[in-house]
Amino acid sequence: xxxxxxxxxxxxxxxxxxxxxxxxxxxxxxxxxxxxxxxxxxxxxxxxxxxxxxxxxxxxxxxxxxxxxxxxxxxxxxxxxxxxxxxxxxxxxxxxxxxxxxxxxxxxxxxxxxxxxxxxxxxxxxxxxxxxxxxxxxxxxxxxxxxxxxxxxxxxxxxxxxxxxxxxxxxxxxxxxxxxxxxxxxxxxxxxxxxxxxxxxxxxxxxxxxxxxxxxxxxxxxxxxxxxxx
Amino acid sequence: xxxxxxxxxxxxxxxxxxxxxxxxxxxxxxxxxxxxxxxxxxxxxxxxxxxxxxxxxxxxxxxxxxxxxxxxxxxxxxxxxxxxxxxxxxxxxxxxxxxxxxxxxxxxxxxxxxxxxxxxxxxxxxxxxxxxxxxxxxxxxxxxxxxxxxxxxxxxxxxxxxxxxxxxxxxxxxxxxxxxxxxxxxxxxxxxxxxxxxxxxxxxxxxxxxxxxxxx
Numbered sequence: 001x002x003x004x005x006x007x008x009x010x011x012x013x014x015x016x017x018x019x020x021x022x023x024x025x026x027x028x029x030x031x032x033x034x035x036x037x038x039x040x041x042x043x044x045x046x047x048x049x050x051x052x053x054x055x056x057x058x059x060x061x062x063x064x065x066x067x068x069x070x071x072x073x074x075x076x077x078x079x080x081x082x083x084x085x086x087x088x089x090x091x092x093x094x095x096x097x098x099x100x101x102x103x104x105x106x107x108x109x110x111x112x113x114x115x116x117x118x119x120x121x122x123x124x125x126x127x128x129x130x131x132x133x134x135x136x137x138x139x140x141x142x143x144x145x146x147x148x149x150x151x152x153x154x155x156x157x158x159x160x161x162x163x164x165x166x167x168x169x170x171x172x173x174x175x176x177x178x179x180x181x182x183x184x185x186x187x188x189x190x191x192x193x194x195x196x197x198x199x200x201x202x203x204x205x206x207x208x209x210x211x212x213x214x215x216x217x218x219x220x221x222x223x224x225x226x227x228x229x230x
Numbered sequence: 231x232x233x234x235x236x237x238x239x240x241x242x243x244x245x246x247x248x249x250x251x252x253x254x255x256x257x258x259x260x261x262x263x264x265x266x267x268x269x270x271x272x273x274x275x276x277x278x279x280x281x282x283x284x285x286x287x288x289x290x291x292x293x294x295x296x297x298x299x300x301x302x303x304x305x306x307x308x309x310x311x312x313x314x315x316x317x318x319x320x321x322x323x324x325x326x327x328x329x330x331x332x333x334x335x336x337x338x339x340x341x342x343x344x345x346x347x348x349x350x351x352x353x354x355x356x357x358x359x360x361x362x363x364x365x366x367x368x369x370x371x372x373x374x375x376x377x378x379x380x381x382x383x384x385x386x387x388x389x390x391x392x393x394x395x396x397x398x399x400x401x402x403x404x405x406x407x408x409x410x411x412x413x414x415x416x417x418x419x420x421x422x423x424x425x426x427x428x429x430x431x432x433x434x435x436x437x438x439x440x441x442x443x444x445x446x
Binding site for chain 2: 060064065068097145157158159160179180181197198199202203204207
């Protein structure tokens with residue numbers, strides 16, 4: 001599975017390797033053509049998450065924002081490959097912020113689309129099974145978890161994401177926020193991500209971001225979250 | 231009880247910067263976003279006063295993050311409103327800033343080259359933040375710098391011109407086309423104000439905000 005996530009060149013492999021195998025199942029839809037990252041299809045229509053997220057937001061967010069991360073990641077990857085070829089270590093280091101930002105943008109949005117679902121397809125409600133148990137172990141009950149998650153989202157200073165992650169050392173789940181497009185890598189596995197960039201909600205909610213954070217729970221794909229926890 | 235900060239009135243109407251920045255953006259940006267930074271700042275300063283009275287240094291440290299963010303939001307937006315002006319105003323003409331224009335040409339070759347450079351820097355921001363033309367207070371040199379989120383320009387740099395690159399500053403009008411926003415905003419720069427900042431001291435730039443800045 002991890003082979004489908006990674007480009008054949010060692011270049012991009014090193015860039016995306018961290019945590020990739022753990023996330024392989026979670027990101028099955030992230031596909032690469034001729035060694036390039038490509039925009040994954042949304043698993044539902046642009047208007048399918050209304051009224052939580054408007055069709056216009058979804059279309060711009062997917063077709064423009066996510067596509068730009070994909071394009072910029074590919075461009076940075078090519079530059080990185082060229083720098084490796086030339087054994088130009090300074091250039092390789094200088095490219096890391098771009099790889100992190102645009103690669104993170106691609107990874108984060110791909111996970112985000114997958115962990116959302118229209119309510120008619122089972123989105124919303126409360127988690128069951130392993131996810132429910134894990135959340136209750138860490139947060140007592142689902143309502144308290146949701147309150148804590150929304151507080152974390154509201155506390156982000158600038159652009160960023162809030163995630164429910166699994167600590168790979170302890171196996172426990174926890175809420176963590178990440179700045180800008182920093183991806184969930186290293187000792188954590190991403191389970192559920194909510195985009196708190198203004199472009200994720202502004203056309204519909206403007207500065208009333210708390211309303212967006214409240215409405216998005218109606219379209220959470222808990223089945224996808226459960227698959228990532230396995 | 232610490233000073234309560236209040237929202238400064240805009241020096242022009244909400245629609246005065248159209249078509250560069252829409253009245254809807256200006257209204258929400260000023261009455262909602264800027265107001266929220268002020269409210270949060272006042273609350274944080276009140277909590278800090280309580281923590282200081284109680285010699286609770288841990289709480290004081292924990293509050294620094296919120297104070298930095300909300301005070302920065304207040305300072306940055308105040309400077310931003312001041313360095314914008316309707317395109318029809320004489321202050322939007324570059325010739326009212328002759329000393330600054332000479333310094334920009336000496337540093338970047340021409341105003342156009344400076345603007346190109348500035349826009350490239352704006353578009354390179356990764357996430358929310360600001361682009362600034364600053365003057366180093368020791369060397370007097372002009373520089374283009376960015377600050378992330380609501381960080382203010384660092385000590386030792388005097389802000390002359392700030393451009394808000396948070397998505398809320400342009401999204402309702404420009405959507406993901408931030409390049410167009412960055413280009414068009416040059417039509418509504420208050421060069422008279424930027425010149426004043428250039429020839430004045432740091433205190434004159436920050437005005438009544440100076441006391442706030444030294445608390446950060």
